[in-house]
Amino acid sequence: MQATYIAALVLAVASLFAGNSVYADTEIRRSIAPAESTNPLKELIQGAEFIPAQIRAQQADDFDNPAFSYVESGEILWGTPEGPAGKSCQTCHGGDQSPISIKRAAANYPKYFGESRQVISLSSRINICRKKNIGAAPWGEDSTEMVSLLAYLGSLGRGAPSAVDVEGLNAPVFEHGQKLFETKLGLLQLSCAQCHNNNYGQKFGGDIVSQGHPLSYPSFKVSENRVITLHERFQMCNRLVRAEPQQLNAPDYVALELYLSWRSKSLPITAPGVRP
Protein backbone atom coordinates (compact mmCIF):
# COMPACT_ATOMS: atom_id res chain seq x y z
CA MET A 1 0.00 0.00 0.00
CA GLN A 2 2.73 2.37 1.03
CA ALA A 3 4.64 1.60 -2.17
CA THR A 4 1.72 2.66 -4.34
CA TYR A 5 1.34 5.90 -2.41
CA ILE A 6 5.01 6.67 -2.87
CA ALA A 7 4.81 5.79 -6.56
CA ALA A 8 1.79 8.07 -6.98
CA LEU A 9 3.62 10.89 -5.19
CA VAL A 10 6.69 10.44 -7.39
CA LEU A 11 4.51 10.46 -10.49
CA ALA A 12 2.70 13.61 -9.33
CA VAL A 13 5.98 15.42 -8.72
CA ALA A 14 7.43 14.20 -12.02
CA SER A 15 4.39 15.46 -13.94
CA LEU A 16 5.07 18.96 -12.60
CA PHE A 17 8.21 18.94 -14.69
CA ALA A 18 6.69 17.23 -17.72
CA GLY A 19 5.76 20.52 -19.39
CA ASN A 20 9.39 21.60 -19.59
CA SER A 21 10.39 19.11 -22.23
CA VAL A 22 9.11 21.25 -25.04
CA TYR A 23 11.93 21.03 -27.53
CA ALA A 24 11.92 17.34 -28.36
CA ASP A 25 13.74 17.00 -31.64
CA THR A 26 11.76 13.96 -32.62
CA GLU A 27 8.34 15.55 -32.23
CA ILE A 28 5.88 14.42 -34.83
CA ARG A 29 4.20 17.40 -36.42
CA ARG A 30 0.91 17.17 -38.23
CA SER A 31 1.19 18.20 -41.84
CA ILE A 32 -0.91 18.42 -44.98
CA ALA A 33 0.06 18.36 -48.62
CA PRO A 34 0.28 21.78 -50.30
CA ALA A 35 -2.54 22.84 -52.63
CA GLU A 36 -0.16 23.62 -55.50
CA SER A 37 2.51 21.31 -56.85
CA THR A 38 4.68 24.38 -57.51
CA ASN A 39 4.84 25.08 -53.77
CA PRO A 40 8.49 24.77 -52.66
CA LEU A 41 7.30 23.05 -49.49
CA LYS A 42 6.36 19.39 -49.84
CA GLU A 43 4.47 19.32 -46.55
CA LEU A 44 2.65 22.19 -44.84
CA ILE A 45 2.91 22.44 -41.07
CA GLN A 46 1.10 25.07 -39.02
CA GLY A 47 3.08 27.48 -36.88
CA ALA A 48 1.38 26.13 -33.77
CA GLU A 49 3.14 22.80 -34.26
CA PHE A 50 6.52 24.43 -33.68
CA ILE A 51 5.78 26.27 -30.45
CA PRO A 52 5.91 24.96 -26.87
CA ALA A 53 2.80 23.05 -25.77
CA GLN A 54 2.01 25.66 -23.12
CA ILE A 55 1.85 28.46 -25.68
CA ARG A 56 -0.09 26.30 -28.12
CA ALA A 57 -2.67 25.77 -25.39
CA GLN A 58 -2.90 29.52 -24.81
CA GLN A 59 -3.61 30.10 -28.49
CA ALA A 60 -6.28 27.43 -28.54
CA ASP A 61 -8.24 28.97 -25.67
CA ASP A 62 -9.89 32.31 -26.48
CA PHE A 63 -10.16 33.13 -22.78
CA ASP A 64 -6.45 32.49 -22.24
CA ASN A 65 -5.20 34.04 -25.48
CA PRO A 66 -3.71 37.48 -24.69
CA ALA A 67 -4.46 38.62 -28.26
CA PHE A 68 -8.15 37.91 -27.94
CA SER A 69 -8.83 41.17 -26.12
CA TYR A 70 -7.84 42.83 -29.41
CA VAL A 71 -10.56 40.82 -31.19
CA GLU A 72 -13.08 42.15 -28.70
CA SER A 73 -11.82 45.73 -29.15
CA GLY A 74 -11.98 45.22 -32.89
CA GLU A 75 -15.58 44.14 -32.66
CA ILE A 76 -16.40 47.27 -30.67
CA LEU A 77 -14.56 49.50 -33.17
CA TRP A 78 -16.48 47.75 -35.96
CA GLY A 79 -19.69 49.16 -34.54
CA THR A 80 -18.39 52.58 -33.37
CA PRO A 81 -19.80 55.47 -35.43
CA GLU A 82 -17.30 58.04 -36.75
CA GLY A 83 -17.02 60.78 -39.31
CA PRO A 84 -19.49 63.55 -40.24
CA ALA A 85 -22.35 61.13 -40.98
CA GLY A 86 -21.74 59.03 -37.88
CA LYS A 87 -21.19 55.81 -39.83
CA SER A 88 -19.39 52.70 -38.64
CA CYS A 89 -18.15 49.64 -40.52
CA GLN A 90 -21.32 47.94 -39.35
CA THR A 91 -23.50 50.54 -41.11
CA CYS A 92 -22.53 49.14 -44.52
CA HIS A 93 -21.16 45.72 -43.71
CA GLY A 94 -23.60 44.63 -41.01
CA GLY A 95 -22.60 42.62 -37.94
CA ASP A 96 -20.48 39.48 -37.97
CA GLN A 97 -23.45 37.60 -39.35
CA SER A 98 -22.88 39.85 -42.38
CA PRO A 99 -22.25 38.79 -45.99
CA ILE A 100 -19.58 36.14 -46.54
CA SER A 101 -17.14 38.67 -48.06
CA ILE A 102 -16.37 40.27 -44.70
CA LYS A 103 -15.89 36.91 -43.05
CA ARG A 104 -13.37 36.17 -45.77
CA ALA A 105 -11.79 39.64 -45.92
CA ALA A 106 -8.66 38.53 -44.09
CA ALA A 107 -8.33 35.52 -46.42
CA ASN A 108 -8.67 37.54 -49.63
CA TYR A 109 -5.97 40.12 -49.00
CA PRO A 110 -3.44 41.26 -50.22
CA LYS A 111 -5.15 41.82 -53.53
CA TYR A 112 -5.30 44.15 -56.50
CA PHE A 113 -7.55 47.12 -55.87
CA GLY A 114 -8.73 48.85 -59.04
CA GLU A 115 -9.05 52.35 -57.65
CA SER A 116 -5.49 52.38 -56.32
CA ARG A 117 -4.26 50.42 -59.33
CA GLN A 118 -2.01 48.31 -57.15
CA VAL A 119 -1.99 45.28 -54.89
CA ILE A 120 -2.85 46.43 -51.39
CA SER A 121 -2.97 44.89 -47.94
CA LEU A 122 -6.07 44.62 -45.76
CA SER A 123 -4.91 47.53 -43.60
CA SER A 124 -4.67 49.76 -46.68
CA ARG A 125 -8.21 48.72 -47.69
CA ILE A 126 -9.47 49.58 -44.22
CA ASN A 127 -7.94 53.05 -44.41
CA ILE A 128 -9.29 53.63 -47.93
CA CYS A 129 -12.76 52.72 -46.64
CA ARG A 130 -12.40 54.96 -43.60
CA LYS A 131 -11.48 57.95 -45.75
CA LYS A 132 -13.96 57.42 -48.59
CA ASN A 133 -17.02 55.93 -46.94
CA ILE A 134 -16.87 57.10 -43.34
CA GLY A 135 -14.87 60.30 -43.72
CA ALA A 136 -12.62 59.41 -40.80
CA ALA A 137 -8.84 59.78 -40.39
CA PRO A 138 -6.69 56.77 -41.32
CA TRP A 139 -5.36 54.54 -38.57
CA GLY A 140 -1.60 54.06 -38.15
CA GLU A 141 -0.32 50.68 -39.39
CA ASP A 142 0.60 49.49 -35.90
CA SER A 143 -1.99 51.53 -34.00
CA THR A 144 -4.12 49.70 -31.43
CA GLU A 145 -7.21 50.39 -33.55
CA MET A 146 -5.75 48.89 -36.71
CA VAL A 147 -4.32 45.86 -34.94
CA SER A 148 -7.67 45.33 -33.19
CA LEU A 149 -9.62 45.45 -36.43
CA LEU A 150 -7.10 43.12 -38.14
CA ALA A 151 -7.40 40.73 -35.19
CA TYR A 152 -11.20 40.87 -35.39
CA LEU A 153 -11.33 40.28 -39.14
CA GLY A 154 -8.66 37.59 -38.85
CA SER A 155 -10.68 35.78 -36.20
CA LEU A 156 -13.73 35.83 -38.48
CA GLY A 157 -11.69 33.97 -41.08
CA ARG A 158 -10.48 31.25 -38.72
CA GLY A 159 -10.62 27.68 -39.89
CA ALA A 160 -10.59 28.43 -43.60
CA PRO A 161 -7.43 28.80 -45.73
CA SER A 162 -6.10 31.91 -47.44
CA ALA A 163 -7.93 32.67 -50.68
CA VAL A 164 -5.45 35.06 -52.30
CA ASP A 165 -5.43 35.26 -56.07
CA VAL A 166 -1.98 35.23 -57.64
CA GLU A 167 -3.06 35.39 -61.27
CA GLY A 168 -3.73 38.34 -63.58
CA LEU A 169 -3.02 41.72 -62.05
CA ASN A 170 -1.71 40.12 -58.89
CA ALA A 171 0.92 38.07 -60.72
CA PRO A 172 3.79 40.61 -60.90
CA VAL A 173 3.55 41.32 -57.18
CA PHE A 174 3.34 37.60 -56.39
CA GLU A 175 6.48 36.93 -58.43
CA HIS A 176 8.26 39.80 -56.72
CA GLY A 177 7.31 38.34 -53.36
CA GLN A 178 8.64 34.94 -54.39
CA LYS A 179 11.92 36.50 -55.47
CA LEU A 180 12.20 38.39 -52.16
CA PHE A 181 11.64 35.15 -50.26
CA GLU A 182 14.63 33.61 -52.01
CA THR A 183 16.91 36.67 -51.82
CA LYS A 184 19.82 36.64 -49.39
CA LEU A 185 19.56 39.61 -47.13
CA GLY A 186 21.48 41.59 -44.55
CA LEU A 187 24.91 41.34 -43.03
CA LEU A 188 24.34 37.65 -42.43
CA GLN A 189 23.26 37.12 -46.05
CA LEU A 190 20.41 34.76 -45.25
CA SER A 191 17.22 34.35 -47.27
CA CYS A 192 13.79 33.48 -45.90
CA ALA A 193 13.88 30.26 -47.94
CA GLN A 194 17.10 29.03 -46.36
CA CYS A 195 15.55 28.88 -42.91
CA HIS A 196 11.84 28.48 -43.56
CA ASN A 197 11.96 26.09 -46.54
CA ASN A 198 15.10 24.11 -45.73
CA ASN A 199 15.60 24.25 -41.95
CA TYR A 200 12.18 24.30 -40.32
CA GLY A 201 11.99 22.16 -37.21
CA GLN A 202 15.55 23.03 -36.19
CA LYS A 203 16.39 24.74 -32.91
CA PHE A 204 17.46 28.31 -33.52
CA GLY A 205 17.93 31.31 -31.23
CA GLY A 206 15.86 29.80 -28.43
CA ASP A 207 12.93 28.89 -30.68
CA ILE A 208 12.22 26.27 -33.27
CA VAL A 209 12.26 27.47 -36.88
CA SER A 210 8.76 27.38 -38.35
CA GLN A 211 7.73 27.31 -41.98
CA GLY A 212 6.93 31.02 -41.74
CA HIS A 213 3.22 31.00 -42.55
CA PRO A 214 1.31 34.28 -42.07
CA LEU A 215 -1.91 32.67 -40.84
CA SER A 216 -1.72 33.45 -37.13
CA TYR A 217 -1.22 37.21 -37.43
CA PRO A 218 -1.85 39.53 -35.64
CA SER A 219 -0.15 37.49 -32.95
CA PHE A 220 0.74 38.00 -29.29
CA LYS A 221 4.53 37.78 -29.18
CA VAL A 222 5.45 36.61 -25.69
CA SER A 223 9.03 37.88 -25.90
CA GLU A 224 7.76 41.39 -26.75
CA ASN A 225 4.73 41.21 -24.46
CA ARG A 226 2.51 42.74 -27.13
CA VAL A 227 0.41 41.91 -30.16
CA ILE A 228 2.29 42.35 -33.43
CA THR A 229 1.19 42.40 -37.05
CA LEU A 230 2.71 40.32 -39.83
CA HIS A 231 4.71 43.27 -41.14
CA GLU A 232 6.14 43.92 -37.70
CA ARG A 233 7.27 40.30 -37.73
CA PHE A 234 8.96 40.92 -41.10
CA GLN A 235 10.81 43.83 -39.49
CA MET A 236 11.98 41.53 -36.71
CA CYS A 237 13.16 38.95 -39.23
CA ASN A 238 15.05 41.67 -41.12
CA ARG A 239 16.80 42.74 -37.92
CA LEU A 240 17.60 39.12 -37.13
CA VAL A 241 19.72 38.83 -40.28
CA ARG A 242 21.08 42.31 -39.54
CA ALA A 243 19.30 43.98 -42.43
CA GLU A 244 17.58 47.38 -42.34
CA PRO A 245 13.86 46.84 -41.75
CA GLN A 246 11.37 48.55 -44.05
CA GLN A 247 8.31 50.62 -43.21
CA LEU A 248 5.16 48.73 -42.25
CA ASN A 249 2.99 48.21 -45.35
CA ALA A 250 6.00 48.80 -47.65
CA PRO A 251 5.48 47.36 -51.17
CA ASP A 252 8.08 44.64 -50.49
CA TYR A 253 6.23 43.55 -47.37
CA VAL A 254 2.89 43.49 -49.21
CA ALA A 255 4.47 41.38 -51.97
CA LEU A 256 5.95 39.02 -49.38
CA GLU A 257 2.60 38.76 -47.62
CA LEU A 258 0.92 37.81 -50.91
CA TYR A 259 3.54 35.16 -51.61
CA LEU A 260 3.39 33.72 -48.08
CA SER A 261 -0.41 33.57 -48.22
CA TRP A 262 -0.28 31.56 -51.46
CA ARG A 263 2.46 29.32 -50.02
CA SER A 264 0.33 28.53 -46.96
CA LYS A 265 -2.60 27.05 -48.91
CA SER A 266 -4.45 25.17 -47.63
CA LEU A 267 -3.54 25.52 -43.96
CA PRO A 268 -6.31 27.28 -42.01
CA ILE A 269 -6.19 30.84 -40.70
CA THR A 270 -5.60 30.73 -36.94
CA ALA A 271 -5.50 34.45 -36.07
CA PRO A 272 -5.04 35.80 -33.47
CA GLY A 273 -2.06 33.65 -32.50
CA VAL A 274 0.34 33.40 -29.58
CA ARG A 275 4.03 33.03 -30.31
CA PRO A 276 7.08 32.66 -28.00
Place this chain on the structure above:
Amino acid sequence: MAGSPRRIALLLALTACGGSSIVSATPAANAAECKRKAAGFYLQFADEGGAKKLSMSLQAMPASLTGAFGDPERGKEILTNRQKGDCLSCHKVSALSSIADQGGIGPSLDGCGSRYDDGQLRQMIVNPKAYFPNTIMPSYYSPDGASEASVLTAPEVEDLVSYMKTLK
Protein backbone atom coordinates in the same frame (compact mmCIF):
# COMPACT_ATOMS: atom_id res chain seq x y z
CA MET B 1 54.30 -0.74 -48.84
CA ALA B 2 50.56 -0.90 -49.41
CA GLY B 3 50.12 2.82 -49.91
CA SER B 4 53.25 3.31 -51.94
CA PRO B 5 52.01 3.08 -55.56
CA ARG B 6 49.20 5.47 -54.63
CA ARG B 7 51.64 7.90 -53.09
CA ILE B 8 53.80 7.88 -56.22
CA ALA B 9 50.76 8.48 -58.39
CA LEU B 10 49.77 11.37 -56.14
CA LEU B 11 53.22 12.96 -56.37
CA LEU B 12 53.19 12.58 -60.16
CA ALA B 13 49.78 14.21 -60.36
CA LEU B 14 50.85 17.09 -58.15
CA THR B 15 53.96 17.78 -60.19
CA ALA B 16 51.89 17.73 -63.38
CA CYS B 17 49.97 20.65 -61.96
CA GLY B 18 52.68 23.02 -63.12
CA GLY B 19 51.28 23.04 -66.66
CA SER B 20 47.61 23.04 -65.73
CA SER B 21 45.08 24.73 -67.94
CA ILE B 22 42.66 25.59 -65.14
CA VAL B 23 41.63 29.21 -65.49
CA SER B 24 42.06 31.12 -62.27
CA ALA B 25 43.10 34.51 -60.94
CA THR B 26 46.86 33.97 -60.89
CA PRO B 27 49.26 31.23 -61.99
CA ALA B 28 49.80 30.39 -58.33
CA ALA B 29 46.07 30.04 -57.81
CA ASN B 30 45.89 27.85 -60.93
CA ALA B 31 48.48 25.51 -59.54
CA ALA B 32 46.88 25.45 -56.09
CA GLU B 33 43.48 24.70 -57.60
CA CYS B 34 44.92 21.89 -59.68
CA LYS B 35 46.81 20.39 -56.76
CA ARG B 36 43.68 20.48 -54.69
CA LYS B 37 41.72 18.59 -57.31
CA ALA B 38 44.44 16.07 -58.08
CA ALA B 39 45.19 15.40 -54.46
CA GLY B 40 41.53 15.04 -53.66
CA PHE B 41 40.99 12.58 -56.45
CA TYR B 42 43.77 10.26 -55.34
CA LEU B 43 43.36 10.65 -51.64
CA GLN B 44 39.74 9.62 -51.61
CA PHE B 45 40.92 6.12 -52.39
CA ALA B 46 43.90 6.08 -50.06
CA ASP B 47 42.18 7.55 -47.03
CA GLU B 48 38.46 8.02 -46.41
CA GLY B 49 38.80 11.40 -44.74
CA GLY B 50 41.94 12.28 -46.63
CA ALA B 51 40.45 14.41 -49.36
CA LYS B 52 38.50 16.41 -46.83
CA LYS B 53 41.51 16.87 -44.56
CA LEU B 54 43.68 17.98 -47.47
CA SER B 55 41.17 20.46 -48.84
CA MET B 56 40.72 21.83 -45.35
CA SER B 57 44.41 22.37 -44.83
CA LEU B 58 44.94 23.87 -48.25
CA GLN B 59 42.28 26.48 -47.59
CA ALA B 60 43.16 27.36 -44.01
CA MET B 61 43.99 30.89 -42.92
CA PRO B 62 47.12 30.35 -40.86
CA ALA B 63 47.96 34.03 -40.39
CA SER B 64 46.35 35.94 -37.55
CA LEU B 65 44.19 38.79 -38.84
CA THR B 66 45.72 41.15 -36.31
CA GLY B 67 49.20 39.69 -36.11
CA ALA B 68 48.60 38.79 -32.46
CA PHE B 69 46.89 36.10 -30.39
CA GLY B 70 43.34 36.71 -29.22
CA ASP B 71 41.98 36.60 -25.69
CA PRO B 72 39.87 33.48 -25.03
CA GLU B 73 37.86 35.21 -22.28
CA ARG B 74 36.78 37.94 -24.68
CA GLY B 75 36.23 35.21 -27.27
CA LYS B 76 33.74 33.47 -24.98
CA GLU B 77 31.86 36.74 -24.59
CA ILE B 78 31.77 37.21 -28.39
CA LEU B 79 30.52 33.68 -28.90
CA THR B 80 27.66 34.06 -26.43
CA ASN B 81 26.74 37.69 -27.12
CA ARG B 82 23.63 37.83 -29.31
CA GLN B 83 24.70 41.15 -30.75
CA LYS B 84 28.13 39.82 -31.75
CA GLY B 85 28.82 36.26 -32.83
CA ASP B 86 25.54 34.87 -31.47
CA CYS B 87 26.98 31.44 -32.15
CA LEU B 88 24.69 29.64 -29.69
CA SER B 89 21.70 30.50 -31.87
CA CYS B 90 22.81 27.78 -34.26
CA HIS B 91 25.45 25.75 -32.40
CA LYS B 92 25.73 23.88 -29.11
CA VAL B 93 28.67 24.18 -26.73
CA SER B 94 28.57 21.79 -23.77
CA ALA B 95 31.11 23.92 -21.90
CA LEU B 96 28.45 26.63 -21.85
CA SER B 97 25.58 24.36 -20.84
CA SER B 98 24.46 26.92 -18.23
CA ILE B 99 23.15 28.94 -21.17
CA ALA B 100 19.81 27.49 -22.20
CA ASP B 101 18.21 27.07 -25.62
CA GLN B 102 21.28 26.43 -27.70
CA GLY B 103 20.72 25.95 -31.39
CA GLY B 104 20.72 22.83 -33.52
CA ILE B 105 21.06 24.09 -37.07
CA GLY B 106 24.83 23.76 -37.06
CA PRO B 107 27.00 20.99 -35.59
CA SER B 108 28.06 21.05 -31.95
CA LEU B 109 31.26 23.00 -31.35
CA ASP B 110 32.49 20.55 -28.72
CA GLY B 111 35.99 19.36 -29.52
CA CYS B 112 36.50 21.82 -32.37
CA GLY B 113 39.70 22.92 -30.69
CA SER B 114 41.13 19.42 -31.12
CA ARG B 115 39.60 18.66 -34.50
CA TYR B 116 40.78 21.78 -36.25
CA ASP B 117 43.86 24.02 -36.01
CA ASP B 118 43.88 27.82 -35.72
CA GLY B 119 44.01 28.35 -39.45
CA GLN B 120 41.03 26.13 -40.12
CA LEU B 121 38.96 27.69 -37.32
CA ARG B 122 39.79 31.14 -38.62
CA GLN B 123 38.77 30.15 -42.15
CA MET B 124 35.51 28.73 -40.85
CA ILE B 125 34.61 31.97 -39.14
CA VAL B 126 35.76 34.23 -41.97
CA ASN B 127 34.40 32.19 -44.86
CA PRO B 128 32.72 28.90 -43.97
CA LYS B 129 31.74 28.36 -47.61
CA ALA B 130 35.41 27.66 -48.40
CA TYR B 131 34.95 24.34 -46.57
CA PHE B 132 31.21 23.81 -46.84
CA PRO B 133 29.97 25.37 -50.10
CA ASN B 134 26.30 24.75 -49.34
CA THR B 135 26.35 25.93 -45.76
CA ILE B 136 23.76 28.33 -44.41
CA MET B 137 26.38 29.77 -42.01
CA PRO B 138 27.14 33.42 -42.73
CA SER B 139 30.59 34.86 -43.22
CA TYR B 140 31.57 36.66 -40.02
CA TYR B 141 34.42 38.79 -41.25
CA SER B 142 34.88 40.77 -44.42
CA PRO B 143 38.34 42.22 -45.00
CA ASP B 144 37.48 44.48 -47.95
CA GLY B 145 34.51 46.42 -46.60
CA ALA B 146 34.46 48.94 -43.79
CA SER B 147 33.91 47.50 -40.32
CA GLU B 148 30.14 47.96 -40.51
CA ALA B 149 29.98 45.55 -43.41
CA SER B 150 31.63 42.87 -41.29
CA VAL B 151 29.81 41.13 -38.45
CA LEU B 152 32.99 40.88 -36.37
CA THR B 153 36.15 42.95 -36.33
CA ALA B 154 39.57 41.36 -36.86
CA PRO B 155 40.46 41.42 -33.13
CA GLU B 156 37.07 39.84 -32.37
CA VAL B 157 37.74 37.03 -34.83
CA GLU B 158 41.10 36.36 -33.18
CA ASP B 159 39.49 36.32 -29.72
CA LEU B 160 36.86 33.88 -30.97
CA VAL B 161 39.50 31.59 -32.51
CA SER B 162 41.42 31.63 -29.23
CA TYR B 163 38.32 30.63 -27.29
CA MET B 164 37.41 27.89 -29.76
CA LYS B 165 40.89 26.45 -29.39
CA THR B 166 40.00 25.81 -25.74
CA LEU B 167 37.00 23.66 -26.72
CA LYS B 168 38.89 20.37 -26.69
